[in-house]
Amino acid sequence: DVKVTQSSRYLVKRTGEKVFLECVQDMDHENMFWYRQDPGLGLRLIYFSYDVKMKEKGDIPEGYSVSREKKERFSLILESASTNQTSMYLCASTAYGYTFGSYFGSGTRLTVV
């Protein structure tokens, strides 16, 4: 069975903290993505990676960075957390060509106080 695992379901962090969100997939997929999901705004792409050490900005990259040192792992970094980054964060992966669609993790609900 396909698995995308996000390290935390719930996180509470303080304003200004550096926050790491981890995502691991076991399907040997080339592409990995980070989205955030907010009520009324839907899913918005933050960053994606199509290969190890490769990354591309999505629609809302400001305040975020990413790291992909190994094919199976894609990390999202909030350099200095702010309250407007309180959101549900979703990681996804897909094989090249998208034949079977993206597979999502269960999400991390981040609250910045």
Place this chain on the structure above:
Amino acid sequence: EDQVTQSPEALRLQEGESSSLNCSYTVSGLRGLFWYRQDPGKGPEFLFTLYSAGEEKEKERLKATLTKKESFLHITAPKPEDSATYLCAVHIWGSQGNLIFGKGTKLSVKP
């Protein structure tokens, strides 16, 4: 600008009452259209991929269809366990692989 619009935002049905959800898109070049189901507090679960106008896919009580401008997710004789938010997303030629999502339709099926 590439856009995906889903309607209605919310839909309430009685158990057994069939209906359809709509996903209209305005994109430069459609590579694929995807339907997902999302339960509260969980990540989206992949349902279908459609690639060309006229294509149809079925799974249990769900059937997805595609035209050149829109896609429909038909729900036949729904059950309460079909209650969820249904998301539509498109993949565009020329983009590396990211999807553009609609805002979803929240479906509630009452017994």
